[in-house]
Amino acid sequence: MANPTAAMLVIGDEILSGRTRDSNMHRLACELTKHGIDLTEVRVVADDRAAIIAGVRALAATYDHVFTSGGIGPTHDDITAEAIAAAFETPIGIRADARAILEAHYDSTGQELNAARLRMARIPDGATLIDNPISAAPGFILGNVHVMAGVPAIFEAMLASVLPALTGGAPILSQSIRIDRGEGEIAAPLSELADDFSDLSIGSYPFMRDGVHGTHVVIRGTDAARIDAAMTRLAEDLSGGPA
């Protein structure tokens, strides 16, 4: 059975302007791979209501799970929660449990739960809260969409709390080999290998070190024995065939 699929929607002007280098996509990719869920598409959009709505609708309709990052803080440019609610045509308002979480947090730190901070208790109707162990303001799950913070430490913590509840497929196993020849020299045997092991994903990634071209070949799949077989065959092909 095919693995579940997932997509990510990264929300934030700062990524698109180059001010911030996103790290959440890479983190999500690694975690989903370990969990047996195939990350299939990522989109990055600005803090723009129409762009968020269009992006989340397209991804939620196409993939099993969607993860968003960014735009759930207290300031004027944090519009993700409102946009997600609009995408699902769901009412949104301050929710008592989310408010209680924020009250407890700001009480304990001696800070005021002002109007701006209270916006972080605005949760679409019917959503499930995602715990935020770092700065309290929760994320939420609405339908198949997981709405999470953009701050990497909080994104990671939220991801860790939602992943165990998702049904993963078989974990993706991989083996890789470094070959000190350029991609162009090994392309033909690699292509034949890919044809003969069509149940596996065979990727080749060129590198250049000290002026020498080389290739990393990565073979990925869910069946360890098949990956072993493909690796053995590749080694034979590149050494001129079996003895």
Added chain:
Amino acid sequence: MANPTAAMLVIGDEILSGRTRDSNMHRLACELTKHGIDLTEVRVVADDRAAIIAGVRALAATYDHVFTSGGIGPTHDDITAEAIAAAFETPIGIRADARAILEAHYDSTGQELNAARLRMARIPDGATLIDNPISAAPGFILGNVHVMAGVPAIFEAMLASVLPALTGGAPILSQSIRIDRGEGEIAAPLSELADDFSDLSIGSYPFMRDGVHGTHVVIRGTDAARIDAAMTRLAEDLSGGPA
């Protein structure tokens, strides 16, 4: 006049599996910002023909310029050129000038221009070649789509050669200030500032250092005097108003 818009299509299984951390998106974002072109959307898709075709069609129809990275090497998983040609319903074949570039390169390095490497001379009809000073195999421009390599050093070199030919808008200027208060404390004055300076983009980015919450506020726009005025007003607001 509004700046030209751009989008990026990152192509590669290795990004989505987490094997490779993409760096080309951040590079493109920084270069376009300097050049006065607004990067407005990024999509990341797998080495999948249908996904590449759908992605490039959607982005080319919506934005002034599209940049792709990845999938133009010699191996079986390098399918970008064919997919771009299909997206534009344009024939593709080995082109004499691209072949000559590869022949000269492999002659000079004493390597064979085999069938796999020759695939890198397959260029859609009507495209313009993009110079590759590092490993010779060219990128190309078809319509408003710039098809470039995924290897970061080559992507950068190709970008440097195409950017001067694109008409940029006014370069985006920015000023930033570090405020040692949490976002929630400054959200109200920031929101008023954003209303009063709606010609500027005002972003706030929380950080936590040594257990203390702080905020970077970044004000961006094309008019230096307006950015100065907004920064002065922000400083006044946060210090309790002008004397």
